[in-house]
Amino acid sequence: MPDGRVVPICVVAAPKEERSDVTVNPSDLRFPRNLISGGFPLVIYQQGERRIASVGCVVSDGNAYYAVTNKHVVGKPGTPVYSVFHGQERRIGVSSAHTLGKQLFSKLYPGWPGASMMVNNDVGLIEIDDIKDWKTEIYQIGILGELMDFNTYNLSLDLISQKVRAYGAVSREIRGEVVALFYRYQSVGGIEYMADFLIGGENGSNLNIHHGDSGTVLVMEEEDKDSGAVSCRPIALVWGQHEFLEGRERVKRAYVMATSLSNVCRELEVNIVRDYNLDQDYTWAKDGHFKIGNRSAELVTEPRLVKLLKKHQEKIGNSDKDLLDQTNIAMAKSTDFIQLADVPDLYWRYKRFKTEGNNHFADMDESNPKVMGGKDLLALSKDPAFVDIGQWIDFYQQMDVVDPKTKIDRDTNEEVPSPRAGSLPFRVWQLYTQMVRSLKAGKVDEYLVAGGTMTHYVGDACQPLHVSYLHAGIPGQETNVHGEYEDKMIAANRKKLFAGVNALNNKVKDSQLITGGHGAAQFVIALMQKTFDTLSPMDIITEFGKISGRGKYDLAWKVLGARTIKVIASGSNAMAVLWQSAWIEGGDRLSRPGSMRGSLQMICRRCMRIIILFSPLT
DSSP states (O other): OTTSOOOOOOOOOOOEEEOOOOOOOGGGOOOOSSOEEETSEEEEEETTEEEEEEOOOEEEOSSOEEEEEOHHHHOSTTOEEEEEETTEEEEEEEEEEEEEEEEEHHHHSTTSOOTTEEEEEEEEEEEESOGGGEEEEETTTBSBOOOOOOOTTTOOGGGTTOEEEEEETTTEEEEEEEEEEEEEEEEETTEEEEEEEEEEEGGGOOOOOOTTOTTOEEEEEEEOTTTOOEEEEEEEEEEEEEEEEETTEEEEEEEEEEEEHHHHHHHHTOEEOOOTTTSOSOSIIIIIHHHHHHHHTTTOOOHHHHHHHHHTHHHHSOOHHHHHHOTTOOOTTOSSOOOGGGHIIIIIHHHSHHHHGGGGOOOTTOOOTTSGGGOOHHHHTTSGGGOSHHHHHHHHHHHHHHSOOEEEOTTTOOEEEOOOOOOHHHHHHHHHHHHHHHHHTTOHHHHHHHHHHHHHHHHHHTOGGGSSTTBTBSTTSOOSHHHIIIIIIHHTTHHHHHHHHHHOOOOOOGGGOOOHHHHHHHHHHHHHHHHHHHSOHHHHHHHHHHOOSTTHHHHHHHHHHHHHHHHHHHHHHHHHHHHHHHHHHHOOOTTSTTSSOSOHHHHHHHHHHHHHTOOOOO
């Protein structure tokens, strides 16, 4: 290594196993009856062939559910994926554009040398058609424990010889052990290709794994010292065996290669869904947004507006009771009614993904000494004249010149430029203007729809990791802190969160009211500043960097919980201020004949076209 340290290289004996049959007999497979989960077979048709692979597990990006398997299995985006229920093939989803192929070793493991090394991840996602057809456990494994989270700071050779198990679609029960880390399986054109893990049979035996087991999730059993309970913690995803032709015989090495699920979750920005009653898939994206929407209706003080919002409160955001029960919470892409506070996440992102995402964030604390005097957007926006979309675009373009960002294109898997484009305050400006315009036209229904959907963006503004360039951790040392904080910590402390927010008496005061879309944008920027002052992103990153293992979300709540309550309460108050400001500015038109025609659910369906056709801002 460059600093003079020497890393020993281990030679692993790899006995060859001859197999002439690379086909899979469907009659030997165990297909699901009513519900499908990890470990069951999936079917994909490619180039005239019927191919079999394994479902790994279920993950979520906060908007949708996906089944994990291999990239080489899922094929092109939009490819239908099937399984067999009661003897009949039925579609279970389509191949997603979100995949993870080969990536630089130094990107996945920052701080470690490896400029000429590539890690083959081979991860593909299947966008699930109907989550009600799925269980989140792995068949014959059960409910998954917490993810085995490995990175450059905690990965060690102690993993060698650790036992793993799995359940594959073809081989069924699989038991093995880790025999190597960062196994180099190929060298081409000066590039070394490797796998995170090399897995062999348990205690030196031959590994029972075959064609059709691609996509199987490996777990590591861990016993709780206090209770004696054993949890199965997911560690890796199987993607390949070493195979080559020897004459007319196909020869298979008795080892398989696997990808670290820590890297998968971080790079694809997904979380493993362990069980609906343990790790709810959405928290801030559902619980937080719906809570802010629902609570904001209780904080307005203008009498006629109080009456209007109370009547439609649970169409804006779910009640605490529903959020705790989770039974009646809308699913992503639902064709049924979705509470307005999360329409931007649960529906619009699917219809206008490339433009809608920029409306949900703004990196307010990013700066560069070479751009605009080294000031960030928070400092620059203290001047009301700077709260202008042209000024922000100029800032972003200058930042992109001196410090360009890149991303991995989800379609080509190539590194491409990633221009800065966060426009959250201007989305609030746009929707506030619509609220006032609708009221002046006597269309209270449109006012409710515009305001209800604006609730989502106000909720984003009070989430510390939505308004910071540290949203995924320190650049170059990215982690899954975003999901750990806003998903898992809040899911584990939902009752405490709701009780804390409800206990704060922060109804609208006349001194808070604003006018105009520009005033609304300034107001939400002030909310962002208040969010930073209450709970900085670095505090969240630091806390999650110190804790691990069982009970870590309770420990995190002890440090971050009170401030999390305050930022969500601030978001609720801010939205109430915007409700009431627009109501007064637009004029009380509730008494106008025909101002409310039909139920809000029917009105939303009729009026949503007004909001969904808003032009992108960047």
